[in-house]
Amino acid sequence: MAYSKEQREQKRLEEGAKLRAELEEKIRKELEEKMKSQSSPSNTINEEKLAVKKNKKKIPLDTLVPCKSGVQGELIYVSKKINGYQIEWDSYGSVEYIELSELLSMRNTSRSFYVNNWIFFEDTDEYTALDFYNFLEVSKFYENTILGDDLDEIFSKSPEEIKEICSKLSRGVKDTVAAKAKALIDSKELDSTNRINALENVLGVELNPSF
Numbered sequence: 001m002a003y004s005k006e007q008r009e010q011k012r013l014e015e016g017a018k019l020r021a022e023l024e025e026k027i028r029k030e031l032e033e034k035m036k037s038q039s040s041p042s043n044t045i046n047e048e049k050l051a052v053k054k055n056k057k058k059i060p061l062d063t064l065v066p067c068k069s070g071v072q073g074e075l076i077y078v079s080k081k082i083n084g085y086q087i088e089w090d091s092y093g094s095v096e097y098i099e100l101s102e103l104l105s106m107r108n109t110s111r112s113f114y115v116n117n118w119i120f121f122e123d124t125d126e127y128t129a130l131d132f133y134n135f136l137e138v139s140k141f142y143e144n145t146i147l148g149d150d151l152d153e154i155f156s157k158s159p160e161e162i163k164e165i166c167s168k169l170s171r172g173v174k175d176t177v178a179a180k181a182k183a184l185i186d187s188k189e190l191d192s193t194n195r196i197n198a199l200e201n202v203l204g205v206e207l208n209p210s211f
Contacts, residue, residue, distance in 0.1 A: 056134045057127065061101040065132050066122040068095050070147055070172065072179035075118060081105035092176065093147075095122065100135070107136050114138040116172025117145045144168035151180065155190050159198035166202040178205045 069075045069089035079085040079102060087096050098106075106113055113119050120142070121129040133139035146154070146169070154165060154177060166177060181199050184190035185208055196208050 056137075057131050059100055059127060059131065059135050061099065061104070063100045063124075063127070064097040065100055065103060066095050066124065067098050067103070068093060068120045068122055068147070070117050070120050070145075070176055072176050072183075077106065077110065077113065077119075079105065080109040089119075092180075100132070103132070103136055107138060112172075114141045115170065116175075117142065117147075117170045118172050120145075120147050141170065145170060145173055147173075151177065155181065155184060155195065157195075159194045162195060162198040163202045166199070174203050178203045178207065181207050 067087075069092055071089070072092045074091070075089040077087045079087075081102060085102075087098060089096055114136075121132040123129050130139065133142055146165070154162060157165065166174060169177065177199070181190060181196070181203075185196065190196065199205075200207050
């Protein structure tokens with residue numbers, strides 16, 4: 001059957017409209033699938049990241065941050081950003097000031113300092129410790145940690161409380177608690193057998209060896 005020029009043009013327009021409609025339907029379905037996947041439980045980690053970014057303040061990278069040692073004894077950080085540069089803390093609770101840019105490098109190259117809670121931040125006049133944790137995106141490592149006077153209070157808790165508190169601590173803080181407990185046992189300041197047994201059990205160390 002022969003078509004006139006006008007009929008052929010009409011048919012071409014109809015086919016073009018059909019193709020556009022099919023394409024639009026395909027795009028619509030793809031968008032719906034994408035929206036479903038973004039709202040699924042598997043994307044909760046993305047929601048957490050957005051929450052961190054929402055609370056993240058803009059802090060100049062040359063800001064000096066007071067960093068407190070969470071380790072019993074000496075702690076040394078060797079920079080991988082500046083050749084020959086290192087920072088030393090001589091004892092638990094001692095403070096050194098470190099540029100935020102260096103702490104960012106520490107997060108990328110020596111993450112154990114955060115994961116094991118080997119260092120803590122203190123507030124400054126302009127920013128809180130939480131501001132620094134959020135900026136560096138390491139706050140999740142400090143959710144269940146303890147330090148300072150709170151650390152000393154552990155040893156006056158009941159054995160059940162000791163187990164509950166210490167079971168949530170990072171390996172680094174557990175090591176610090178163990179070292180502190182050993183010192184208290186040696187000085188006879190900690191002599192409760194039940195507390196010592198609880199500490200040994202939850203920390204996985206031997207604190208009071210028999211002779």
